[in-house]
Amino acid sequence: MENPFRYGEIVTGRAFTDRRTELAELTADIHNGQNVVIISPRRYGKTSLVFQAIDGLKREGVLVAYLDMFRTPSKDRLATHLAQSIYGGLVAPFGRLWQRATDVFRNLPLNPKITINQDGAPSFEFAPGERERDVDQAIEALLGLPGQIAQERQRRVAFVIDEFQQAVDIDPHLPAVMRAVFQLQTEVAHVFLGSRQHLLQRVFTAENEPMYRLAKPLPLRAIPAADFAEFIASQFASSGQRITGEAVERILTATGCHPHDTQELSYFTWEMARSEGAPAGASTVVRALERVIDAEDARYTTLWEGLSPYRRLVLLSVASAGGNGIYSQEYRRQHRLGAASSVQRAMAYLLENDLVESTPDGAYHVPDAFLRAWLQRLSVSQPIKRP
Numbered sequence: 001m002e003n004p005f006r007y008g009e010i011v012t013g014r015a016f017t018d019r020r021t022e023l024a025e026l027t028a029d030i031h032n033g034q035n036v037v038i039i040s041p042r043r044y045g046k047t048s049l050v051f052q053a054i055d056g057l058k059r060e061g062v063l064v065a066y067l068d069m070f071r072t073p074s075k076d077r078l079a080t081h082l083a084q085s086i087y088g089g090l091v092a093p094f095g096r097l098w099q100r101a102t103d104v105f106r107n108l109p110l111n112p113k114i115t116i117n118q119d120g121a122p123s124f125e126f127a128p129g130e131r132e133r134d135v136d137q138a139i140e141a142l143l144g145l146p147g148q149i150a151q152e153r154q155r156r157v158a159f160v161i162d163e164f165q166q167a168v169d170i171d172p173h174l175p176a177v178m179r180a181v182f183q184l185q186t187e188v189a190h191v192f193l194g195s196r197q198h199l200l201q202r203v204f205t206a207e208n209e210p211m212y213r214l215a216k217p218l219p220l221r222a223i224p225a226a227d228f229a230e231f232i233a234s235q236f237a238s239s240g241q242r243i244t245g246e247a248v249e250r251i252l253t254a255t256g257c258h259p260h261d262t263q264e265l266s267y268f269t270w271e272m273a274r275s276e277g278a279p280a281g282a283s284t285v286v287r288a289l290e291r292v293i294d295a296e297d298a299r300y301t302t303l304w305e306g307l308s309p310y311r312r313l314v315l316l317s318v319a320s321a322g323g324n325g326i327y328s329q330e331y332r333r334q335h336r337l338g339a340a341s342s343v344q345r346a347m348a349y350l351l352e353n354d355l356v357e358s359t360p361d362g363a364y365h366v367p368d369a370f371l372r373a374w375l376q377r378l379s380v381s382q383p384i385k386r387p
């Protein structure tokens with residue numbers, strides 16, 4: 001039997017659970033041509049949610065272009081991937097004739113090199129080394145295409161831009177260019193996704209920012225415990241393994257219902273139950289958690305090594321004591337943190353990089369449950385097992 005849990009990849013279908021409200025809301029917004037921005041911590045299921053929505057929308061005749069800005073660290077790559085995703089999502093559904101590809105891109109300020117793959121589908125490339133101004137103009141023209149296609153075809157178009165924070169990194173002027181083009185595209189629903197929460201919230205909600213009020217925020221929370229519990233139990237049952245109610249609860253307490261972390265810990269718990277040939281109980285989860293932290297050790301070590309000693313100290317104190325009243329004299333003395341201004345600077349860094357998050361009651365916490373456990377292990381100075 002195959003392990004029914006999946007993590008680190010986009011999940012749809014049977015590996016996808018809950019999100020009924022968000023899915024209905026997102027689908028309705030796209031049908032209405034409403035722009036949406038989905039901001040959440042890393043690995044909360046933004047991309048999976050959008051893919052699940054896209055599945056349904058395509059069947060209803062909506063044209064969808066999906067651009068992952070994670071793959072576009074430079075402008076010529078952005079132009080290349082833009083062309084590719086516009087062609088794949090908005091042009092190819094009307095026939096794969098390569099003639100179409102040249103038609104669509106003929107009027108651009110720069111023409112991409114078009115190659116025809118073995119399966120007859122074209123691929124595009126804007127070569128590096130073109131004049132920056134020309135590339136900028138090509139990008140602007142490409143961004144305008146979804147609107148033109150929607151009008152020509154009389155179809156609703158959804159244009160999804162994943163890892164949108166990269167836009168700011170590639171060129172601080174890019175969001176303003178996008179706004180200028182997008183606000184004229186009334187037939188297109190623009191969907192922006194991103195995980196640098198601080199940066200994105202600012203870009204979409206601060207009055208002097210280019211994306212101000214361009215899109216409706218759709219918050220994505222952890223999956224409700226009851227739904228996740230049912231999901232874990234049924235994935236175990238349908239794959240021929242058993243798990244106790246207590247063990248399910250242990251998993252969810254350890255992960256705080258974080259989607260990715262819950263799937264990861266469930267995966268390890270399932271493997272352990274299989275190798276031991278016994279139902280998973282609470283102690284199985286405890287051992288599985290140790291395994292997960294071992295598996296994540298390399299990643300956390302790199303992260304740790306990238307921090308200054310002082311930032312490490314502040315992070316450790318938040319992980320162990322919760323950071324409640326972190327700027328108070330009492331707290332700073334207890335954790336030997338020194339001046340309040342130094343704590344403020346370190347916290348600004350940790351918050352900006354999402355290593356620490358503020359909680360609704362004004363305290364702070366380390367949102368990554370496994371990092372929290374790793375830090376706790378570090379502070380009680382248990383030897384860290386290395387493979």
Ligand SMILES: Nc1ncnc2c1ncn2[C@@H]1O[C@H](COP(=O)(O)OP(=O)(O)OP(=O)(O)O)[C@@H](O)[C@H]1O
Nearest residue numbers: 006007008009017042043044045046047048260263
């Ligand atoms: N609805 C869901 N049901 C079950 N598991 C989910 C769900 N959504 C996300 N997950 C889990 O979370 C993981 C991350 O999902 P996904 O890549 O969609 O998140 P993301 O927010 O786009 O992440 P990133 O911030 O890295 O872009 C998935 O591999 C899966 O394990």
Ligand SMILES: [Mg+2]
Nearest residue numbers: 046047048162
């Ligand atoms: Mg994603």
